[in-house]
Amino acid sequence: MYHVMIVEDDKKIASLIQSHVERYGYEAYIVEDYSNIKSEFIKHNPHIVLMDINLPFYDGFYWCRDIRTISKAPIIFISARSSDMDQVMAIENGGDDYITKPFSYDVLIAKIKSALRRVYGEYSENNNSEVYEVKGLYLNINQNTLEFNGIKIELSKKEFLLIHSLLKKPNTIISRDELLEILWDDVDFVDDNTLSVNITRVRKRLEELGIRNAIETKRGQGYSITINWDI
Template sequence: MYRILMIEDDPKISSILSEYLTRYEYQVELIKQFDQIKDEFIRLSPDLVLLDINLPYYDGFYWCRQIRSISNVPVIFISARTDEMNQVMAVENGGDDYITKPFHLDVVIAKMKSVLRRTYGEYALNSFQQPTFDISGLFLYQEKHEMAWKDQKVSLTNKEYRLIHKLAEKVERIVTRDDLLEALWDDLDFVDDNTLTVNVTRLRKRLADIGIYDAIQTVRGQGYRLLVNWKSSS
C-alpha cells in the first residue's frame, strides 16, 4: 500500500480526494500544520506527495524545494493556477507532474499510477534502487523503508526503519538504549522503553520474514547490537 501525503488547505477538496484515494487502497496522510510541512514529510515518509501551490505561510514551490533537498519522492502539483508559467515553475522547482483544478478524480488516479510505476515499478530508474546500507548482503532502502535479503523483501514502518538504520550505522557495535530512543522520538508519539522493546521485537520479526535470524543482539543493561554473522534460512 502506497502512502500518499496530501498538502491541501481546502478541507472540501482534501476530504473528497482522500476518500476517493482510500477506496483505491492508498494510505492518505493530510497535513494540518502548514508551517511544518518538511518535518511532517520526514515523519510520515510518504511514497508520493500531492501538493497545492496556494498554501498558508509558504507556497507549494517553496515546499517542493524543501522536499527535494532531502528526497526524490515524486511530487504532483494540484492547483487552480492554469497558466503555463506556473506549470513551468512547478517542473523547475522539482515537480513530476501538474494537474489543474477542477480535476476529474480518475485523472488524478491515472497520473498517480503512472508516476508510481515510473518511480517504484519495473520502469524505475536505477537511482531509486540504490541501497542506503549493504550489511553483508542485507540491503536497506531509505526511500521506500524496505529491507531486502537475497530474493526476499519486506516493508518497514517509520519506527522500524529508524531503528534498523541506527543499528546499521554502528554494525557490530553497541547502540545504547538512549540513542535508540532518541532515534525513535517524534513530536506526536510518546516513546519509552516499552516502545523500544516492542519495535525491536517487530524488527526481529521482519528480519525473520526475509530469512534472517539472531541478527539483533541484546546487550543487557546497555542496548542492542546488529551482528553480521546471523543465521539464515538459506
C-alpha cells in the first residue's frame, strides 16, 4: 500500500483530500507539526507528498527543498496560488507537479497514480532514501551522507559503517570486537589500530558539522555516541 503525506494546514481541505485518497486504496497521513515537516517525513516515510505553499513557519517551497536533501519521493503542490511564477518556483524547488485550487479530485488521483507509477512502477528505480535522524543529525543510508544544521558531508565506507552502527544505538556502549566485525571485509585488512584511526576520522567529520565530543571512549569496553550534542 502506498503512503501519502498531506501537508495542508486547512483542516477541512486536508480531511477531504485524505478521504478521497483513501477511497482509492492509499494510506493518507495529515501533517500535524508544521514546524518540522522534514522530521514528519522521516517519521512516516511516505511514497508521495501533497504540499500546500502557504504554511505556518515556512512555505511549501522551503519544505520541498528540505525534503529533497534526503529523498526523491514525488511532491505534488496543491495551492490556491495560480500564477505562472508560483508553478515555476514549485518545479525549480524540486516539485514534480502542480494543481491549482479549486481542483478536481479525479485529476488529483490521476496525478498521484502517474507520479507513483513513474517513480515506483515496474520499470522504475525506487529512489526514495532511507534516513536515520537523531536530534537533528541526518544519516542518509543510500547516499552515505551526514547532515546537521544544513551542512552536508560525504562519508567514506568505513566512516559510514561506524557512524551508522553508533547512531542505531545512541547512549549505548558498542564493543570494539563488534565494531571490528562491522568494518571487516575481504579487501582491506582490519585490526585494532584500523578501528582507532577510523573512530578518530568519524570524530573529525562530526566536528566539521559543529558536533564535538559526541563519541565517548569506554576504556576496555568500546565506544558510544551521546545525543546531547556539544556544539
